[in-house]
């Protein structure tokens with residue numbers, strides 16, 4: 274099969290985007306992992322497949338696969354790149370886009386300045402949705418390697434834990450992220466945010482992602498971290514998350530409303546590959 278694709282990124286969290294509306298796409302999880310391989314394939318943190326919607330009130334369905342080939346429920350940076358992709362490919366002519374994902378419906382708005390604002394839906398703290406083994410909703414004490422961690426658990430449709438650190442830039446994220454992401458408390462793995470709270474509107478953040486390792490940015494991780502900060506009154510209802518790849522703005526009312534994330538999306542190149 275000759276597969277057309279577009280390489281994109283959201284603050285350095287990079288994606289292979291595939292249009293399955295205009296071309297027939299049949300990819301196995303193994304083929305997705307091959308495409309995601311940074312030495313033997315194109316290379317990406319996640320691969321996004323854009324499909325026709327399954328319900329008339331939606332514009333598209335978009336499926337998300339980690340670089341290891343595993344399909345997941347949500348991707349915040351990917352949602353922004355998806356929005357830019359479908360507009361640039363003229364698959365839609367509106368600036369507000371309604372899209373289905375595996376776990377929830379999203380509304381995306383492309384602003385005049387090119388930034389994309391995503392209604393990420395409401396956070397959840399119910400262990401059932403997070404598929405955690407524990408009966409306590411949202412705070413865990415976990416041992417990983419030689420350290421104990423106090424983590425808050427938040428679902429943005431995909432599972433996250435957030436732990437506070439004093440200096441994010443110097444923290445051994447690879448060592449402890451690798452241990453925590455597969456901790457036995459999380460039946461299907463978990464994304465791990467290491468957050469340094471700078472002030473009531475600023476958090477320095479690094480994320481070790483399930484199925485991808487540390488990425489330069491993580492949209493749902495930024496949302497999970499902002500929700501944790503607002504819920505604990507460490508931050509106000511608008512938070513700037515300073516990630517390795519750049520800054521994301523996240524807003525949440527601290528009640529049961531949606532989380533809103535605003536940030537950029539960038540197209541790197543388009544190509545085709547025989548697979």
Ligand SMILES: N[C@H](CCC[C@H](N)C(=O)O)C(=O)O
Pocket residue numbers: 286318319339345346347348349350351431432464482483484485488490491492493494
């Ligand atoms: N690794 C995540 C999916 C991608 C999330 C991230 N790239 C984002 O921007 O939200 C998971 O396994 O749930």
